[in-house]
Amino acid sequence: MRALIFTEGGSQIGLGHISRCCSLYDELEGRGIEAEFIINGDKEKFEIIEKKKNMVVNWLSKDFLTNYIKHNDFCIVDSYLAREEIYQVISSLAKKALFIDDIGRIKYPKGIVVNPSLGTKSIKYSNVDTNCYLLGAKYIILRSPFVQVERQEIKSQVKEVLITLGGSDIHNLTPVILNELSSKFSEVIFNVVIGNSFDNIEEIKSFSSKNIIFHENVTAEEMKSIMLSSDFAITAAGQTIYELIATQTPFIPIKVIENQHFNILALKELNLVDVALEYNDPFFKEKLICEIENIVRVSNRINLTEKYERVIDGLGSKRIIDALLSEEAKEENYFLRKAKSEDVFDVFQLSNEDYVRKYSLNIDKIEWEDHKVWFKNILKSNNHVFYVITDHTDQFLGQLRYKIENDSATISISLFKSITGKGLSKLLVKKSMELIRNERNEIRNIIAYVSNDNVASKKLFESVGFLLRENDSGILKYNYSIS
Template structure:
């Protein structure tokens, strides 16, 4: 089958949607289908799409032209916060197999399949409608193929490394703030700091690098997986990365840097995989990050949190979704 994946991403809005769609792209390929990515984005997304069949195109502004060609595809996936309800209606009328990725019950979706792989998905009480099916919860969360199979984690008695990752752009400039404070507080720990292509604060972060601080830029999915396994604790934004952390069992302290991350952060906190430190603008956010990090230093706490994460996310979500979409 030919599958069209429509999404968006840029240095200003981040790359989470693209990462999810790449996960489904890999699942389509693995199961013998022909995926194509159409991305409304800027130059910051090009490295993510390397070696993938794709086009950078502002389909939001040109969707009526796109609709005329939509019937060339057997399957259409839409992962967007910007697409209009009218657009979804047109997709629903013209394509038999359609999937809408949702995070917070954004619109009244037409017939098709709605995917919300969030740990909080069942709490949203989606409306039951004729012709509308739901795939809800982490069982269906799409992860990149590097996270489909993960080696066993070694939980050290004493924590040695902290991973700091705030997405592909760190638009709220959290990385240097968190790194500077944690480095001063935990003087005997090593810091693994992920720098994304969309970062505008690389010079500020690089100035903090020393034998205690290691920077990693342009990581592949496999590289990110190995870094997560190497770390004992992660300080992270509250988006898609949290599911990869759960998959490898890296306990986390989460900071919400966008409103669409709030449910996710609180959901992980409630089930016991992560501590939610708060909203990025909170006056005491750094103090809370430090306090929660100190709590996770305890071996028993890390062991328990790691088990919760790995039990919640098994990595097979993308394959389950594609099988559901393409079954007869």
């Protein structure tokens, strides 16, 4: 048994794909599975994987794939270049295929589709009935040194700043930033990370100053150390933002390529940043200075690090490989379990989906800070029973809650769209009613409040046996009596 990782990297592409796939490689290797990188790139050697089995070749051809993939191979594809027909070839040849996607780029063939990012809600996927989808923060891929890291302190004065523009700095931003900042903030040390695909190394190194330290071709462990020593970072809005969140390092993101668009949307929606810069903004320098003036304030940096807590738990690679190696990637079994503190972010994302808020009694979007307080109180409350819905990989798929008052319990349910329309709601409500009756035998009535416009919910509760009792200005009250 072996696992082939098809990806790309180079001077114009960067190393983001290779970097995140390293974690999947390590997870596979740790389970005793032979793994190999197959890289389409313009280099003969990549230092980032020099100790891993790899081949640099243009794999975007049916002939190569047909000759190289064996029928019992697991295949992982992380690409912005491969055409849909190439994915179809890999899917047909492999024992099982897993596709990493950030932007809903194509219609994926049979397999597992993973979107390992914060910004998944705006992306629409097809083939929901034939593919397994692993989406969101639970599947963010971190390199092993960044798992469960704790920052020791937030310094009152900024002493070090990290500048990292990805593996290639395709827009030559590093010299622009250094020219703007190194003399203006002469007492601050600038840790400048130079990727091994930079074409502008000599120009960058021409900035000879005692407050600039260059770090070339750093390992993951070295990058973690630099992040922890830096008080904030100026970064491209790619994979590095997740490592910064994991190390609780405040950062100013710069969108340097279009596929970072959804990352930026998610950062703003979660209130993890106020402003994201764009490399081609004519006022880039002025906006950068403005953001630096904000982030140097210790209260702002403390606020940011607190927001980063629990966003990423670092178990994404494990969950992804669990799904790849399971006997069936798509199970028809769904489970109810008690909510845990780790579910806070998943519940937040689902609760803020437009289709969920549309039929809620309070239609306003929920703020992250308010949600964290609410969630913590709900878990501790004896007047609430909170279940989450998962599949066999423990992927969060929905929530089902009961608020208990005397001998009555008010039910609320919301599911991700990936499992709606399959008749699951009825089964899950029935299962939850069995659980709540066993757990709280004082309950005699279960109540559901439904908007009159929410046709699906009305049909759901009526099919389970709820009876309509009241209509208060378009809010329907359903009741289920327990004998």
